[in-house]
Amino acid sequence: MTFSEAIKSGFSLINKRWQLVVVQVVTMLINCLAVFILVGIPVVIAFIALGMDIAGLTDTKDILGQFSNPSELFTKYLGLVLIVISSILIYILVATTIWLYVLGGSAGFIGRSILDPSLKFSMRAFFSEAGKIFFPLIWFFLLIGLVYIAVTIIICLIAAGIAAIVTIAKTQDSTLALFLGIFFSMIGVLVSLSIILFTLALTMYGIAGIFFKGEGSFNSLKGALKFIWNKHYAFWLYVLLLAGYFIVSFILMLITYPLNMIPIVGAIISLPIQVMTYAVQSYLGLVIIAVIFIYYFDSEVKKEVAVPETVEEVSAEGSTGVKYISDPQDHVQEETPPERDEKEQA
Numbered sequence: 001m002t003f004s005e006a007i008k009s010g011f012s013l014i015n016k017r018w019q020l021v022v023v024q025v026v027t028m029l030i031n032c033l034a035v036f037i038l039v040g041i042p043v044v045i046a047f048i049a050l051g052m053d054i055a056g057l058t059d060t061k062d063i064l065g066q067f068s069n070p071s072e073l074f075t076k077y078l079g080l081v082l083i084v085i086s087s088i089l090i091y092i093l094v095a096t097t098i099w100l101y102v103l104g105g106s107a108g109f110i111g112r113s114i115l116d117p118s119l120k121f122s123m124r125a126f127f128s129e130a131g132k133i134f135f136p137l138i139w140f141f142l143l144i145g146l147v148y149i150a151v152t153i154i155i156c157l158i159a160a161g162i163a164a165i166v167t168i169a170k171t172q173d174s175t176l177a178l179f180l181g182i183f184f185s186m187i188g189v190l191v192s193l194s195i196i197l198f199t200l201a202l203t204m205y206g207i208a209g210i211f212f213k214g215e216g217s218f219n220s221l222k223g224a225l226k227f228i229w230n231k232h233y234a235f236w237l238y239v240l241l242l243a244g245y246f247i248v249s250f251i252l253m254l255i256t257y258p259l260n261m262i263p264i265v266g267a268i269i270s271l272p273i274q275v276m277t278y279a280v281q282s283y284l285g286l287v288i289i290a291v292i293f294i295y296y297f298d299s300e301v302k303k304e305v306a307v308p309e310t311v312e313e314v315s316a317e318g319s320t321g322v323k324y325i326s327d328p329q330d331h332v333q334e335e336t337p338p339e340r341d342e343k344e345q346a
Contacts, residue, residue, distance in 0.1 A: 147199055202228065
């Protein structure tokens with residue numbers, strides 16, 4: 001399958017199931033409401049309890065003046081500070097759980113739609129797919145989180161190495177130090193960017209492996225690594241999709257940013273535009289998932305399902321199973337001899 005075919009199929013799949021975009025937007029609104037309930041209200045209560053005039057905090061200097069002595073403030077109002085910190089942590093936990101659940105439902109429904117192109121969107125099917133893939137996704141993201149930590153350490157080591165080389169070069173020649181600084185900085189940026197992009201691609205293809213192969217987190221990560229290593233074009237497909245996503249997001253930002261500069265009216269106008277911007281970004285994000293899933297299925301899974309002399313059955317729930325065609329003679333029962341029938345009747 002070519003890149004253009006995969007991208008075209010991905011857009012077609014999401015266009016036919018546009019309700020997934022609505023689910024993403026509603027999830028965003030729920031998270032915004034959760035910020036107000038879980039973080040905003042406790043912070044306001046804490047400010048009032050601390051004796052701060054919220055209406056008077058219109059200047060940055062006034063806000064900084066309230067925290068002129070943070071150690072004394074922390075010691076005096078330790079309980080309220082802990083409540084605020086706890087509310088922030090609870091919000092992060094709730095928002096992450098909701099995001100993983102919606103991601104699981106979206107990815108699962110997209111994968112199910114690839115197996116059954118006639119499948120129509122329904123919230124029941126969405127929640128069913130989310131429930132199936134939710135816990136595997138949690139373990140997978142915990143594992144991939146360790147990978148991201150390792151990537152961060154590697155990038156920090158690269159930056160430290162470049163800084164050490166430039167420092168040594170400065171003791172020899174300033175011109176050489178300038179050249180080495182620019183050269184190794186460019187090399188470091190390219191290497192770090194490549195590692196980050198490879199890790200993101202690994203995450204996407206790992207999620208595809210969780211759905212299509214039903215593997216655990218470690219096997220999915222290992223399978224995704226093997227898939228990208230053997231089919232390096234899969235990595236470049238993800239880079240192409242991600243580049244398109246950032247280009248469109250940048251254009252949308254250029255359109256909406258000037259509106260925020262207009263007092264009062266700009267804030268009112270920019271609010272629905274921000275929602276529309278998030279809807280477009282969610283749409284593109286779902287298209288990326290669909291394209292990656294389609295390419296992974298065609299390159300990795302389809303050859304395993306397409307076994308000779310088999311027929312593929314699709315159940316009412318959209319699940320696909322492979323039924324082997326056996327010899328009809330195996331199912332023919334031997335007829336009862338006439339003599340035996342006469343004895344039984346007697």
